[in-house]
Amino acid sequence: MKIITMIVLIALGLGGESFFEQARIYRGVKALEVRLSSPEVANGHTLLFECIPKTIDTVFNLTVARDTTALILYAHPTEPSGAFSVLVGIPYYAKLRSDTIHVEWTEMDRIYDRSLPFQIVRGPYKSEVIRGVPQSRVTPSAADYRRIARERRIIGEAYIAIRDSVLMDATFSYPVEKQTITSEYGTRRVFNGQLRSYHGGLDLRAYEGTPIYAAQSGTVKLSQNLFYSGNHVLIEHGMGIHSSYSHMSKMYVKHGDWVEKGQRLGLSGATGRVTAAHLHWTVNINGVGVSPLQCFEVLNTLFKTPNAALRKEKR
Ligand SMILES: [Zn+2]
Secondary structure (H helix, E strand, C coil), X not given: CHXXXXXXXXHHCCCHHHHHHHHXXXXXXXXXXXXXXXXXXXXXXXXXEEEEECCHHHEEEEEEEECCEECCCEECCCCCCCCEEEEEECCCCCCCCEEEEEEEEXXXXXEEEEEEXXXXXXXXXXXXXXXXXXXXXXXXXXXXXXXXXXXXXXXXXXXXXXXXXXXXXXXXXXXXXXXXXXXCCCCEEEECCEEEEECCCEEECCCCCCEEECCCCEEEEEEEEECCXXXXXXXXXXXXXXXXXXXXXXXXXXXXXXXXXCCEEEEEXXXXXXXXXXXXXXXXXXXEEECHHHHHHHHHHHCCCCCHHHHHHHC
16 A cells, blocks of 8 residues: 555656645644754764654554664553653764654554754763873783673673663652762863874762762663672663662662662772772663763653752753
8 A cells, every 4th residue: 555655656756845735735634743952962972862753543653763774662651552662872072963753643544754953962971181100000900801801892792782671760869868969971081292092971979978879760681790890780660761879888779770760770899901999870861971960850850850969050
């Protein structure tokens, strides 16, 4: 039937967006509401796509793609059944360019499509100049390198999403009680005038022994000592979201545990490659490390609960 429709369109010299728009207006049906959280998104930030069918029985074969890659649709956490949401994490090193999310669906044997353009812009990141650190102190030994390689594989596997459902039922929160940011996500590390790396997490002040809490409920995917991250807990929350907590002195959860939002994961410390106790907190969207605060701000809009704490910190 689809093929016949397409042939008819070609024969009539019609097609393209204008025909579909007219068809939709003619039939008086707006079957699908699609929206992006913003027409602009910075590198290292998260974009939220929502798709809410108005007439659930008439929409079929819904696909959402970015370029040629199909995105995984997750059941929308707050809208009625049939609604979907997708988070898109923009890599820190992403090219600043125009991009598009394409939506396609079938309704009464016709294929409809919508394009939602967005622009990737430069994030609001500061630079930090790294002063000369003796090489002997930063270069790991051969045995350390073997350990780092082994751990890299373990970490990679832990980030493979196992959840296809949304586990969230409330807004995200800070993993420590007193929220003092000591190093922001995305801070550029410049050495000899060249960009060497960037800070892939958010550092929060947490003196030795400060309780660390789960920012959201989820499944513990990793709870072990790592060369760089020290005692490290990784949680999968669903919707492709992972959060991690590093450098702890004590861990109270183990691999496979279910944790509730606000549950104590451990105590802060200075384990791993650090000079002083603090919490290094990361958030990852489908394998892409993003700004935890911006990501949670976007997610929290789903629950329509203004998060005063996050707003304050953003300023
Ligand atoms: Zn850090």
